[in-house]
Amino acid sequence: MRRWISEHPNAFQAWALLVVWAVGIAALSIFGRTLEDAFFSSLFWVVVLGFSWYFTSRRLRRTASQLEAHGQVLAYIRYPHSLPGSLSGIWNRGIATLAPGKIEFQPAVYDTLEPSGRATSFTVLADSHELRKLGREDAKYIGELGFRPITLTTEKADIEVAAAPASLQKILDAVITPREPEDKD
Template identity: 40%
Template sequence: MRKWGELHPALRAVLVGVVAWAVILAIGLIVGASLEDAIANAVFYALMIGGGLFFLTKRFPTSTATLDDQDKSVMFLRFPHSPPGSLSSSWQRGIASPGPGRIDFQPALYEQLVPSGRSKALTGLRATDSPPRKANHHDHQQDVPLDFLVVVMESDGGVIEIAASPATLRKIQQDVGSTSS
């Protein structure tokens, strides 16, 4: 259903508007409003909800589809053994371009993935013995989605943690090397 909604944002907005209209109309009639008032409120709020959803979808398109076309992915990066005050405990969102034995990581801001800062080349990547784990509440506080997996890898620069979607981790596994997923 989610894929269908991404492919048809206008129809999704209409469907959400119709459902909102029915729910608001029913609530209005249950609480004792007149039929005209209940219909007017339902139409007003359905237009607000459906229209708001449509314009938000158009204003903030999903960037992942664009990245997939360019063979890039959204990824979070953390250096757990770096000195305090650096990226030892905080996740950095960015755009990853996996390649043979390396990942080119461009830090990015916000959900629109606006590039910021210098690009990092993570080279000499090797898998560790630790299995991937699901992102937890502490990771989610730093905007890592809860459906992302976190893997620990060794690189030429030391130990790194990567949080990414299962599909992105499979792509990294294919392009970079074996990470148990």
């Protein structure tokens, strides 16, 4: 089911809106509204919700295509082994520019991805090969749905990078150098 939803997000949103509309009509009818009033009241809120979903998804697609045109991805970074109270538990949102063996991370804010602060360059040495789900505590800092974290070992320290699965694959393809096969002598 999840695979179908990820392959057909617009169809899923349409079905979800129909279900919300039906539940709204039923709930309002149960609480004493006339069927006509319940029908139009829930229709109004479903239209508002539909426009909200439409404009949000359009903005996210536009941002992703602009970043992809420049070889960049939207990502979150944190430093899991830093001192408590620093950025050990907080995800920093920004733009990751990819190069062979390197990630340049520019912190950014707002939906326009306005740069904030200076860029940091990481030389990636290895990855953890462990794509995991965000925990409840982590998810409150990451506003986008479906993002997954992975741990990367850099020349300075370990960092965690969270991005959409397709973006994570781009990161891994770009920055992890192919390992040479070992000789079996």
